[in-house]
Amino acid sequence: MRRRSGWSFDENAPAGVDYSSLEQATAYDTMHQRFRRYEEEAAAIIERLGLGPKSTVIDMGAGTGAFAVYAARYVKRVFAVDVSKAMLGRCREKAREAGLKNLTCRVGGFLTYRHREPPADAMVSVAALHHLPDFWKQVALRRAARMLKRGGKLFLFDIVFPSAAQDLDGRIQAWIESIRKKAGSRLAEEAEVHVSREYSTYDWVMEGLLRRAGFRTAGKHTGEGFQTTYVCTRV
Numbered sequence: 001m002r003r004r005s006g007w008s009f010d011e012n013a014p015a016g017v018d019y020s021s022l023e024q025a026t027a028y029d030t031m032h033q034r035f036r037r038y039e040e041e042a043a044a045i046i047e048r049l050g051l052g053p054k055s056t057v058i059d060m061g062a063g064t065g066a067f068a069v070y071a072a073r074y075v076k077r078v079f080a081v082d083v084s085k086a087m088l089g090r091c092r093e094k095a096r097e098a099g100l101k102n103l104t105c106r107v108g109g110f111l112t113y114r115h116r117e118p119p120a121d122a123m124v125s126v127a128a129l130h131h132l133p134d135f136w137k138q139v140a141l142r143r144a145a146r147m148l149k150r151g152g153k154l155f156l157f158d159i160v161f162p163s164a165a166q167d168l169d170g171r172i173q174a175w176i177e178s179i180r181k182k183a184g185s186r187l188a189e190e191a192e193v194h195v196s197r198e199y200s201t202y203d204w205v206m207e208g209l210l211r212r213a214g215f216r217t218a219g220k221h222t223g224e225g226f227q228t229t230y231v232c233t234r235v
């Protein structure tokens with residue numbers, strides 16, 4: 001492994017919510033499944049990217065395998081990559097319980113993971129890129145492009161703030177309150193940490209970063225509460 005220089009960003013040090021904790025990894029699925037349907041989310045991603053039995057996919061920031069564990073039933077191979085050994089531990093357990101042999105868990109991140117296999121057909125990343133400041137997001141997206149085949153797909157889902165929004169602070173407060181209602185006070189507190197300490201950015205920044213990393217955005221969808229999806233092709 002290459003040595004980190006003094007000025008390198010340490011992606012293993014939690015920016016906000018501490019996903020390296022075993023307690024967080026154990027509680028994660030119960031908390032998230034109060035407001036998420038993992039199988040439906042994953043099925044929609046598979047369909048949107050046109051993945052099938054010949055596809056190889058990297059799930060970057062895979063966490064407990066919300067996408068990876070489901071996707072492995074439908075594609076040839078999934079690499080679940082995450083900086084948190086605790087989160088990946090849960091992913092591995094779930095894969096074992098489901099008898100999946102084509103899901104490989106790798107400890108690493110956007111800035112440090114080395115994909116030694118042939119370039120993948122797609123990278124999926126759900127709610128992970130905001131752990132990096134913008135300078136490092138660009139480094140991360142350039143590295144992501146190099147892990148993909150030419151024409152490979154990137155599915156990027158994250159919280160992205162609309163630069164044109166009026167009353168952004170009121171909208172952020174309303175978003176946090178809606179999380180409190182749907183998923184409880186712990187996740188509402190995590191959403192506060194997300195905004196105050198993590199690095200979600202503006203739409204114009206994200207779109208510039210994607211373009212400069214060599215991705216063409218074929219689709220953008222903005223959902224409830226700043227949730228934004230970009231479906232991109234590596235040009």
Ligand SMILES: C[S@@+](CC[C@H](N)C(=O)[O-])C[C@H]1O[C@@H](n2cnc3c(N)ncnc32)[C@H](O)[C@@H]1O
Nearest residue numbers: 011019061062063066084087109110126128131
């Ligand atoms: C909110 S969770 C999302 C997990 C999963 N993608 C999901 O949909 O449930 C964020 C994940 O990103 C991981 N993460 C944080 N920084 C990362 C980095 N630099 N590279 C890869 N993963 C990272 C965390 O360890 C955590 O598992």
